[in-house]
Amino acid sequence: MRIGHLLLSGLVIIGFGILSTQTAKAADLAILSPNVTAIMDGGKLYDNWFAVLEVDKPTQTHALWPASNTKKKGNVTWRCKSCHGWDFMGKDGAYASGSYKSGIKGIRAYEGKDPAAVEKILRGSAHGFTPAMIPDAALSKIALFVTDGQYELDVFIDRATKKAKSNAAKGKVIYDTSCYLCHGKDGKEMNFKTADAPEYLGTLANGNPWETINKIRHGQPDSQMPALGYMGNKTMADILAYTQTLPIK
Numbered sequence: 001m002r003i004g005h006l007l008l009s010g011l012v013i014i015g016f017g018i019l020s021t022q023t024a025k026a027a028d029l030a031i032l033s034p035n036v037t038a039i040m041d042g043g044k045l046y047d048n049w050f051a052v053l054e055v056d057k058p059t060q061t062h063a064l065w066p067a068s069n070t071k072k073k074g075n076v077t078w079r080c081k082s083c084h085g086w087d088f089m090g091k092d093g094a095y096a097s098g099s100y101k102s103g104i105k106g107i108r109a110y111e112g113k114d115p116a117a118v119e120k121i122l123r124g125s126a127h128g129f130t131p132a133m134i135p136d137a138a139l140s141k142i143a144l145f146v147t148d149g150q151y152e153l154d155v156f157i158d159r160a161t162k163k164a165k166s167n168a169a170k171g172k173v174i175y176d177t178s179c180y181l182c183h184g185k186d187g188k189e190m191n192f193k194t195a196d197a198p199e200y201l202g203t204l205a206n207g208n209p210w211e212t213i214n215k216i217r218h219g220q221p222d223s224q225m226p227a228l229g230y231m232g233n234k235t236m237a238d239i240l241a242y243t244q245t246l247p248i249k
């Protein structure tokens with residue numbers, strides 16, 4: 001009886017431990033940070049700094065981009081996300097395969113570290129981000145994003161199927177009131193790619209849920225789309241679940 005109780009309370013404690021980690025991830029602590037505005041900007045710069053800053057795009061392929069990957073070259077190889085991924089896990093995440101496969105590690109280890117250490121890495125000769133490319137103010141936002149703004153979506157997205165594990169009905173309410181004005185009720189108002197190979201909201205949500213959440217959280221660089229990360233991971237995941245029901249072509 002006593003041992004039974006002990007075992008039971010042990011299980012409860014372990015269970016609570018798992019639950020509270022999941023609750024913390026679900027809550028998205030970055031949006032409670034005093035630096036939340038800089039972090040939100042930083043995530044958009046991580047996506048595409050030259051589009052956000054409206055500076056000249058680099059023309060060469062980045063020196064750290066591996067010669068083994070000939071699918072990508074030129075300016076796209078200078079975006080943080082191209083090497084480190086939308087899930088920040090690099091070779092251990094979604095970019096373990098596909099056209100962005102590079103073998104480069106992720107940036108998860110720098111979560112919670114000193115932003116100055118990240119700035120130093122970015123200004124170093126290997127990364128080669130000069131102040132003419134990314135001025136100090138923008139660089140410090142990217143660094144803050146890396147240390148205080150990374151987020152984890154495994155609670156909400158099944159890695160194998162890419163399906164959202166969240167509430168599409170709740171997401172529909174937000175979509176039909178906040179997103180449809182720009183994207184259309186069916187998500188097809190804007191085509192993000194070409195007429196021959198169109199990419200609509202439904203296409204992206206199913207093909208790359210991590211990118212979709214990043215765009216919702218930080219906004220689309222150099223466009224009217226606002227950063228909506230204040231809603232928190234759970235609500236964004238609900239929107240993702242709904243957009244995965246929209247037509248893919």
Ligand code: HEC
Pocket residue numbers: 046062063064065077078079080081082083084104105106107108109110118121122127129142146
């Ligand atoms: C062309 C690919 C490429 C681009 C673009 C790139 N990085 Fe990196 N990054 C690397 C490589 C390769 C390493 C590993 C270097 C090493 O450990 O020797 C690295 C390492 C890092 C690390 C240290 C990770 C660790 O655990 O040691 C951080 C942080 C980082 N990069 C952040 C960024 C940010 C932020 C950007 C965008 C401003 C960026 N990187 C753009 C290739 C890239």
Ligand code: HEC
Pocket residue numbers: 174175178179180181182183190191192199201204211212213215216220223224225226228239243
């Ligand atoms: C004020 C208009 C506006 C609102 C509101 C808006 N968006 Fe956008 N969104 C845009 C624009 C403009 C783009 C850029 C399209 C492009 O690059 O071709 C975009 C891009 C995106 C992308 C990235 C597409 C890509 O492939 O790069 C996603 C995902 C997205 N929006 C989802 C949403 C969701 C979900 C909502 C509601 C929570 C929303 N947007 C609200 C205007 C808006």
